[in-house]
Amino acid sequence: MDWVSDSDGGDEVDWESDGEGEEGQAPPIRDVPSSSEAGSSKKDSEGGASKSRSNSNLTAHFVAMGFSEKMVAKAIKGNGEGDSEAILELLLTYGAIDKSPSQEEGSPAGCSSPSDDDNWDEDDNSDLDDFEDKDFVEELAEKDKKLLTLVEMGFTTKEAASAIERCGQDAPVSELADSIYAAQTAETDSIYAASWSAQDEPFCRFTSFSRDNKRRKFMEDSNNKRRRYIDQKNRNKNVSHNDDDMIALPNPMIGFGLPTNSMMHVVNRRLPEAAIGPPYFYYENVALAPKGVWATISRFLYDIEPEFVDSKYFCAAARKRGYIHNLPIENRFPLLPMPPKTIHEAFPLTKKWWPSWDHRTQFNCLQTCIASAKLTERIRRALIESGDLPSPRVQQYVLNECRKWNLVWVGLNKVAPLEPDEIEYLLGFPRNHTRGISRTERYRSLGNSFQVDTVAYHLSVLKDMFPNGLTVLSLFSGIGGAEVALHRLGVHMKTVVSVEISEINRNVLRSWWEQTNQTGKLIEFVDVQQVNSDRLEQLISTFGGFDLVIGGSPCNNLAGSNRHSRDGLEGEQSALFYHYFRILDLVKCIMGKN
DNA sequence: CAGACTATGAAGAGCATC
DNA sequence: GATGCTCTTCATAGTCTG
Numbered sequence: 001m002d003w004v005s006d007s008d009g010g011d012e013v014d015w016e017s018d019g020e021g022e023e024g025q026a027p028p029i030r031d032v033p034s035s036s037e038a039g040s041s042k043k044d045s046e047g048g049a050s051k052s053r054s055n056s057n058l059t060a061h062f063v064a065m066g067f068s069e070k071m072v073a074k075a076i077k078g079n080g081e082g083d084s085e086a087i088l089e090l091l092l093t094y095g096a097i098d099k100s101p102s103q104e105e106g107s108p109a110g111c112s113s114p115s116d117d118d119n120w121d122e123d124d125n126s127d128l129d130d131f132e133d134k135d136f137v138e139e140l141a142e143k144d145k146k147l148l149t150l151v152e153m154g155f156t157t158k159e160a161a162s163a164i165e166r167c168g169q170d171a172p173v174s175e176l177a178d179s180i181y182a183a184q185t186a187e188t189d190s191i192y193a194a195s196w197s198a199q200d201e202p203f204c205r206f207t208s209f210s211r212d213n214k215r216r217k218f219m220e221d222s223n224n225k226r227r228r229y230i231d232q233k234n235r236n237k238n239v240s241h242n243d244d245d246m247i248a249l250p251n252p253m254i255g256f257g258l259p260t261n262s263m264m265h266v267v268n269r270r271l272p273e274a275a276i277g278p279p280y281f282y283y284e285n286v287a288l289a290p291k292g293v294w295a296t297i298s299r300f301l302y303d304i305e306p307e308f309v310d311s312k313y314f315c316a317a318a319r320k321r322g323y324i325h326n327l328p329i330e331n332r333f334p335l336l337p338m339p340p341k342t343i344h345e346a347f348p349l350t351k352k353w354w355p356s357w358d359h360r361t362q363f364n365c366l367q368t369c370i371a372s373a374k375l376t377e378r379i380r381r382a383l384i385e386s387g388d389l390p391s392p393r394v395q396q397y398v399l400n401e402c403r404k405w406n407l408v409w410v411g412l413n414k415v416a417p418l419e420p421d422e423i424e425y426l427l428g429f430p431r432n433h434t435r436g437i438s439r440t441e442r443y444r445s446l447g448n449s450f451q452v453d454t455v456a457y458h459l460s461v462l463k464d465m466f467p468n469g470l471t472v473l474s475l476f477s478g479i480g481g482a483e484v485a486l487h488r489l490g491v492h493m494k495t496v497v498s499v500e501i502s503e504i505n506r507n508v509l510r511s512w513w514e515q516t517n518q519t520g521k522l523i524e525f526v527d528v529q530q531v532n533s534d535r536l537e538q539l540i541s542t543f544g545g546f547d548l549v550i551g552g553s554p555c556n557n558l559a560g561s562n563r564h565s566r567d568g569l570e571g572e573q574s575a576l577f578y579h580y581f582r583i584l585d586l587v588k589c590i591m592g593k594n
Numbered sequence: 595c596a597g598a599c600t601a602t603g604a605a606g607a608g609c610a611t612c
Numbered sequence: 613g614a615t616g617c618t619c620t621t622c623a624t625a626g627t628c629t630g
Contacts, residue, residue: 249607286622288606319622365621372600403619438597448622478622552622560621563603 247294247306249287253320255309259334259457267329275302275326278545278591279473281584282327282458282482284450284552285577286559287320290568293558294322297569300581302326307458311451315339316346317363317406317426319451321552328461335456335488339428343408346426353409357395363406363418366426367561368447370417371405383413420446428452429484433512437504445505450481450552456489462548469494469520471543473587475528475551475580476500480509482550487516495543499525499551528579536586545591549584553577 256267283301287294287308294306301324311319316339340346342361344354379398386394398415401407407415418426420442424433428451434442459482462470469492474482477500486493496513500506506524513522523539525531540546556562557571565571 251608284622288621290605318620320620321622364619367621368623372598374600400619404621440597440599444623446622450622555622556624559623560605562621562623564624566605566623 253310255307256329281549282325286555287322289558311454314453368444456485470547473546473549474498493520
């Protein structure tokens with residue numbers, strides 16, 4: 001039995017042959033549905049011809065969450081169908097207003113129930129006088145009726161729509177249902193993971209995580225939305241003003257304490273009941289995400305307060321990141337030796353050429369791209385033309401560019417971007433960790449990775465807790481920042497199930513795994529959408545559960561550097577966060593069941 | 595065609611000042 | 613608290629090149 005993916009075969013997961021019919025199948029490289037696909041919750045603006053369809057799909061989407069059709073119709077009417085998030089907010093508001101116990105209990109499937117509608121009618125039906133469910137359903141196209149039927153059967157809108165896409169509109173519902181069951185990849189729900197509860201139901205209905213509970217959680221979330229993170233504010237008086245839906249970033253951004261002052265920085269944190277493991281989990285993303293993103297992430301991840309840390313306290317480069325985890329925070333210890341925290345200590349050779357007017361001691365965030373040669377040439381010319389002491393204007397120009405692009409002084413009037421191996425060093429990876437792939441890819445992969453020392457400090461508490469090693473589910477593994485951190489801590493990894501979309505990154509991780517003579521098993525998956533309940537149950541039954549679920553989901557749509565598609569958590573890549581939650585929640589369900 | 599190269603701001607935190 | 617300024621930001625799209 002070969003648990004490890006075949007490097008030649010590339011993307012396939014050489015999972016034990018189990019007759020699932022996936023062998024030899026092309027890997028499902030991230031398959032993001034188009035905005036016109038039914039059930040898509042992305043903001044889109046379709047033409048008039050498809051308006052009815054998208055309207056009904058949107059309706060079905062929210063009905064699948066457990067709201068009544070009339071409520072949904074009213075919410076859509078009030079908001080238009082373009083902004084599904086606003087519609088959800090309105091629905092949650094309706095839900096908060098309507099506190100009928102019967103509705104709280106809901107129907108078994110979590111779908112709309114007569115009581116829902118009755119209560120709703122009593123509350124407010126002024127805008128719905130001309131609206132009846134019967135009429136509404138009759139207006140649906142045949143395809144939409146099937147879609148609704150499938151949704152009522154417990155599938156997500158997206159699954160249903162995809163099945164119709166695959167099998168055709170004429171396919172009977174039974175065939176469509178079979179098709180969904182057969183599909184091994186989960187579809188992305190880009191806004192709220194509640195719709196996943198339907199697909200998870202085969203497991204979760206045996207637990208407390210029923211769809212109805214999900215819906216109740218949404219209601220509770222809505223009511224709790226105004227809650228602020230008072231503790232964090234109290235700890236750090238100098239925090240910025242925060243809105244209702246915002247989590248304040250601490251200043252200084254030192255999380256629950258640093259290696260150097262952990263004794264001085266005593267933090268009492270009490271984890272919510274639902275957050276307590278097993279498994280332990282650790283989630284990471286950019287701290288400076290658009291407003292409200294971290295509040296949403298925190299709500300999904302069991303209302304755990306994020307730990308915001310700037311890696312400039314661990315190395316010579318800033319890296320402001322938020323971490324949500326359920327790890328203990330006492331008795332942490334850092335990796336040794338502690339890396340240098342200034343540019344000159346990290347790269348002494350640059351000191352010779354460093355002008356006195358460049359007062360930088362640390363780098364800004366190491367990103368995925370570097371400055372162009374034209375820019376460094378423009379800087380060189382500007383400096384040459386201005387003689388020994390550049391004018392304040394030139395200095396300002398040069399400093400701005402140096403800060404923006406993390407340039408270092410490598411000669412007289414000569415600046416240059418950091419080399420990939422220098423970035424590896426700053427991020428705590430072994431030298432040549434990414435060597436062998438293209439230079440551009442090295443920058444990209446490194447720019448997207450953990451700062452190892454920072455993460456290792458947080459994970460260090462696992463060492464004493466798991467003296468015999470642990471089993472890790474590593475989501476969005478990238479070049480293996482989590483694995484490197486554990487390895488450098490001396491934590492044995494009995495098994496790592498790694499999920500990473502990029503073949504280049506998988507190769508980097510696999511190569512490192514082999515080179516470091518790991519005695520554990522590395523099992524690779526390509527796409528988080530492959531990781532469904534069947535797979536997880538197999539893995540958990542084989543390895544006895546996961547001790548740690550770790551990963552940082554894509555930040556593309558959250559990062560400030562993104563000029564084009566900083567769409568927040570709904571963005572094409574960043575919405576994969578919901579897969580992190582989905583998978584983590586599934587693991588908790590399955591392990592809780594066992 | 596892969597890889598290298600280049601141009602492309604807005605959002606929002608932090609700070610000083612009033 | 614309001615205002616204005618400075619500074620920072622795990623990037624994307626298009627083009628060029630060998």
